[in-house]
Amino acid sequence: MVWMRKSMYLETKEPTTTEKYNYGKGDKHRRNRSPCEDSPCKNGDCVTIYHEPFFHCACPAGFTGQTCSADVAECGGRSHGCHANASCINIPGSYRCACKDGFTGDGKTCFIIVNQFDNMGHSGRSGLIQTFRVPKTGLYRIEAGGASGGTHCPSYGDQPGTYYGGKGAIVSGIFTLINGTELKIVVGLRGGDSVEVQDGQSTTMTAAQLGKSVEDNAGTGGGGGSFVYTSDRRLLVIAGGGGGASNGYNGVDGQSGENGYRSSGTNYGQSRAGGTGGNPGECNSAGSSYHGGVGAGWDGTGCTRLGPEHGERGGSIEKGWVGGRAGGMNSGYNGGPAPGAVGGFGGGGGGSEDNGASGGGGGYSGGGSGTHSGQAGGGGGSYCGGSSCSAVTGGNSKEYGFLKITYLGV
Numbered sequence: 167m168v169w170m171r172k173s174m175y176l177e178t179k180e181p182t183t184t185e186k187y188n189y190g191k192g193d194k195h196r197r198n199r200s201p202c203e204d205s206p207c208k209n210g211d212c213v214t215i216y217h218e219p220f221f222h223c224a225c226p227a228g229f230t231g232q233t234c235s236a237d238v239a240e241c242g243g244r245s246h247g248c249h250a251n252a253s254c255i256n257i258p259g260s261y262r263c264a265c266k267d268g269f270t271g272d273g274k275t276c277f278i279i280v281n282q283f284d285n286m287g288h289s290g291r292s293g294l295i296q297t298f299r300v301p302k303t304g305l306y307r308i309e310a311g312g313a314s315g316g317t318h319c320p321s322y323g324d325q326p327g328t329y330y331g332g333k334g335a336i337v338s339g340i341f342t343l344i345n346g347t348e349l350k351i352v353v354g355l356r357g358g359d360s361v362e363v364q365d366g367q368s369t370t371m372t373a374a375q376l377g378k379s380v381e382d383n384a385g386t387g388g389g390g391g392s393f394v395y396t397s398d399r400r401l402l403v404i405a406g407g408g409g410g411a412s413n414g415y416n417g418v419d420g421q422s423g424e425n426g427y428r429s430s431g432t433n434y435g436q437s438r439a440g441g442t443g444g445n446p447g448e449c450n451s452a453g454s455s456y457h458g459g460v461g462a463g464w465d466g467t468g469c470t471r472l473g474p475e476h477g478e479r480g481g482s483i484e485k486g487w488v489g490g491r492a493g494g495m496n497s498g499y500n501g502g503p504a505p506g507a508v509g510g511f512g513g514g515g516g517g518s519e520d521n522g523a524s525g526g527g528g529g530y531s532g533g534g535s536g537t538h539s540g541q542a543g544g545g546g547g548s549y550c551g552g553s554s555c556s557a558v559t560g561g562n563s564k565e566y567g568f569l570k571i572t573y574l575g576v
Contacts, residue, residue, distance in 0.1 A: 170193060170541075176451070176465035181265075181553055182511050183556055184198070184253055184254075184499070189381075192230045192449065196344070198455055198548045201214055201219055201221040202221050203221060204511055205222070206221065206233055206281060206550030207223035207234050207236065208223075208229075208233050209225065209232050209234040209259065210214065210223050210224050210229060210280060211433040212222070212224075214421075215356070217501070219299065220389050220451050221548060222334045223527070226259065226424065227260075227505070228240070228258075228260045228333075230263070231556060232559055234519070235274070236401070236419050237256070237259060237426045238259075239256060239278045240261040241254035241256045242365040243283060243371055244264040247263070248263035248273055248274065249265070249268045249271065249273060249274055249275055250276075251265065251276040251278075251343055252269070252271075252273045252459050252523070252558050254310035255274075255499050259279050260507055260575055262353075268280065269284070269542050271302075277301040277302060278301075278573075279572060280570060280573075281298060281571040282290055282568070282570050283296055283351050283353050283568070283571075284353060284566065284568060284569075285396070285463055285567070286351050287357055288312075289355055289356065290505050290508055290510070291356065291358075291488055291489030291491065291508040291509055291510030291511055291514075292511055292512065293352070293353065295351070295486065295487070296350070297347045297348060297349070297350070297351065297352055297389070298349050298351055298571060299346060299347070300343040300344060300346060300349070302358070302573070303344050304573060304575065305341070305573075305574040305576070306340070306342075306343050307338060307339070307557065307571070307572045307574055308339060308402060308403050308571050308572075309336070309432070309570045309572075310336070310337050310338075310393075310394060310403045310567070310569045311336045311337075311354075311409070311562035311564065311567050311568045312336075312354045312389060312391045312403070312405040312407040312408065312512070312528075312529065312546065312548070312562060312567050312570035313355050313356045313358065313389035313390045313392070313407045313510050313527075313565065313566050313567040314332065314354075314356050314408045314562075314565045314566075315330075315331025315332050315357040315388050315407065315409045315410035315411060315417035315503075316320070316356070316357035316359045316386030316387045316388075316389075316408070316410045316417075316507055316517065316525075316526070317329065317330050317359045318359065318385075318410060318413060318524070319359070319379075320379050320380055320381070320382035320384075320520035321411060322364065322379050323366060323383070323445070324413070325414035325493040326382070326385040327439055327550050328377075328414070329387060329411035329415060329416050329542070330411055330417065331356070331357055331386060331388075331408050331410050331411050331416070331420050332389065332407075332410075332411075332416065332417035332419040332542075332545045332560060333420065333560035333561070333562055333563065334389055334391075334392070334401065334405055334406065334410040334560070334561075334567055335405045335406045335419065335420035335421055335529075335546075335559055335561055336405060336552050336557065336558045336561030337404065337405045337555070337556070337563065338550070338551030338554075338555065338561050339402075339550040339553065339554060339555040340552050340553050341475055341551075341552045341553075348397040349394055349396060349397075350393070350394070350395050351393075351440030352390075352393040352512055353392050353567055353569055354389060354390030354392040354488070354510055354511065354528065354566070355389075355390045355511035355515070355567065356389055356390075356405050356510050356565045356566050356568030357387030357407070357408075357507070357510045357514050357517075358386065358387040358505060358506055358507040358517070359378060359418075359507060360380045360384040360386050360496060360508075361373070361496060361497075361500075361506045362384040362495045362496040362501050363376060363379075363380065363381070364378045364381055364382075364545075364559040365378075366500055367405065367500060368499060369501060370499060370502035371501070371502060372501065372502055373491035379434055380386040381496075381519075381521075382520075383518060383520050383521045383522070383540070384493075384507065384517065384518075384520045384521050384522070384523070385410060385456070385493065385507055385517025385519070385524040385525065385539075386411050386412065386456050386507045386517040386525050386543075387410050387459075387489060387492060387507045387509040387510060387514055387516050387517050387525045388408070388417070388458075388459070388489075388516075388517075388524070388527040388535070388546075389407030389408040389417075389420070389509075389514050389527045389528070389573060390407045390487065390509070390510035390528045390567060391404055391405060391406050391420070391461075391513055391527065391529040391530070392404070392405045392407075392512060392513045392567035392569055394571075398401075399455070400551075402551050403549065403550055404529055404530040404547075404549040404566065405420060405557075405562070406420030406421050406527055406529030406531075406533070406545055406547050407420050407510060407513070407514050407527030407528045407543050407545070407546045407567070408420045408527050408546075408560065409429065409524065409526050409527050409533045409535075409542055409544045409545050410458070410509075410515075410517050410524030410526075410534075410544025411431075411513075411524060412431060412524045412536075412541055412542040413539060414431075414432065415430055415431055415540065415541075417430075417524065417527075417542045417543050418533065418542060418543065418545040419545045419558065419559050420527050420546050420548065421545050421546065421547045421548060422514045422557035422559040423445075423469035423547060423548065423557075424443070424530050424531055424547045424548065424549055425440055425441070425442045425559075426439075426441045426442070426527070426529055426532045426544055426545065426546050426569040427522065427533055427544040427545045428440050428448075428534040429533075429535050429536040429541045430541070430544065431540045432540040433521075433538065433541075436452075436540075437486055437536050437538050438450050438457075438535060438536060438543070438544075439461045439534045439544075440531060440532060440534040440544045440547065441460070441468075441531035441534075441571070442528055442531050442547075443534045443549070444463050444531055445460045445463045445465055445532070446460050446462050446463045446531070446532035447460030447461050447463075447468055447531075447533055447534040447544065448534050449469040449537070449547030450468065450469060450534070452538075453455055453472050454538075455523075455537060456475050456493055456519060456521055456522025456537065456544060457472070457522065457537045457538075458476070458518050458523035458524045458525045458532060458535030459471065459475040459476070459477035459480060459491075459509055459514075459515030459516040459517070459518055459525045459535055460515045460532050460533030461480050461509070461513055461514060461515050461525065461528045461529060461543070461544070461546045462479065462515075462528045463482065463530060463531045463547075464482070464483070464530040464531075464549070465476020466482050466484075467479050467482075467484075467485060467513075468515070468532065471506070475493045475495070475519050475522070476488035476522065477490055477493055477495055477507070477509070477523065477524070477525050477535065478515070479489040479516075479521065480509045480512075480513035480514045480528045480532065485571050487513050489510045489511050489513070489514045489515075489528075490508065490509035490514065490516030490525055491516045491517045492506040492520040493506065493522060495519035496517060496518065496520070497519075504505065506515060507520065510527045510528070512528045513529070513546070515533070515535050515543060516527075519530070520537055521538075521539050523539065524533050524542050525543045526544045526546065527543060527544065527546035528546045529545070529547045529548035529549075530546070530547040530548055531546065531547035532546055533545045533546045545560070
């Protein structure tokens with residue numbers, strides 16, 4: 167405690183206070199003056215001892231110094247308790263914590279507003295099932311995009327040119343999520359391109375590196391769907407993947423509706439339907455030529471392929487959403503790179519080797535695949551179990567899937 171001396175006397179014509187302080191002897195117009203009358207303390211209370219010309223300042227929290235005029239710099243250390251993703255902001259006599267851009271909370275606790283998920287560096291038929299734990303009960307927007315099917319680029323045959331895989335769908339909805347709920351995230355991967363070298367050749371070099379074309383009637387892989395569901399398998403969102411391209415036909419886009427789309431090509435009789443009600447594409451077991459692999463649905467996978475020349479069905483949740491394998495000559499060892507025309511992670515169907523069809527996209531209901539060459543894969547269906555849902559067929563302009571979870575508030 168620091169005591170400070172204050173000037174004691176003041177001449178007045180008339181006393182203005184009661185005799186809390188003794189008057190000087192012989193002159194009632196001269197009195198003792200309180201050292202606190204001039205309010206020397208900038209903040210806090212001025213305290214005196216009766217009849218003594220001294221005072222001290224009782225500083226409130228947040229101020230210090232002889233007259234409580236110095237602000238305590240609470241933000242100077244780590245004792246303020248602000249979250250690592252918050253800024254400590256000093257204000258007179260106190261401080262406040264404010265979450266940084268991209269985060270929300272009270273400053274003592276901050277969590278990211280937008281959580282974005284991508285392919286984590288993976289490609290092909292295998293990927294990573296990611297996990298997101300809800301940090302706070304409230305409303306969240308979940309937006310998902312399915313992946314594209316594979317590309318086919320023959321430079322000879324009846325219809326040389328570049329044919330592109332169908333684009334993935336985009337789906338968005340709003341959900342009430344409870345703190346601590348664990349979500350499973352599957353980000354769809356792009357279907358594989360046709361790689362089988364014209365006339366066949368045992369090599370992992372690309373057709374372009376060899377100065378050749380890919381086989382004109384080789385298939386491509388269907389794109390994987392993107393999925394969000396709880397750890398106890400309550401489905402929230404699925405964005406369907408696009409079908410793989412084929413000779414003369416672009417792949418069919420991932421669908422905004424729940425049903426998968428049928429394969430598309432020259433001969434309708436060689437086309438097969440997409441799945442409905444969460445099922446995979448129509449069972450495809452034609453053997454006169456090489457069929458493509460159907461896209462997986464939420465409720466299961468399609469038929470087993472007849473042999474290694476055919477494209478394989480995409481895997482559903484029970485198989486870890488693995489994409490289907492490509493037909494043997496189109497797997498990266500008769501023209502590369504490996505693994506060739508596989509279905510993308512997220513349930514995409516694989517493409518067949520030369521003289522066969524392309525794979526369907528994975529989704530809520532799987533895309534269909536044809537039985538012969540010249541059949542591009544059908545797009546997978548989509549799903550939204552929330553409110554304010556919207557979906558766009560082929561809305562994802564990127565080749566790979568994506569997923570975004572945004573906190574909207576309580």
